[in-house]
Amino acid sequence: MFWKWILIAIILLLLIVFTAQNYQPVQIRFLAWSFKSSSAVTIFISLVIGFLIGLLMCIRKD
Secondary structure, X not given: OHHHHHHHHHHHHHXXXXXXXXXXXXXXXXXXXXXXXXXXXXXXXXXXXXXXXXXXXXXXXX
């Protein structure tokens, strides 16, 4: 179980470095919405959504 936390910490560290290097503004378009945001925020939001989907998939129904 301890190795999972180390892997998570490494992935988070790589994500922090990646987002720090990619802070340029980008145009986001989804269906009818369109807005500008920094790529770091876009990457972080994508990570959170992916995390929540993974968390929901791991919840067991007893």
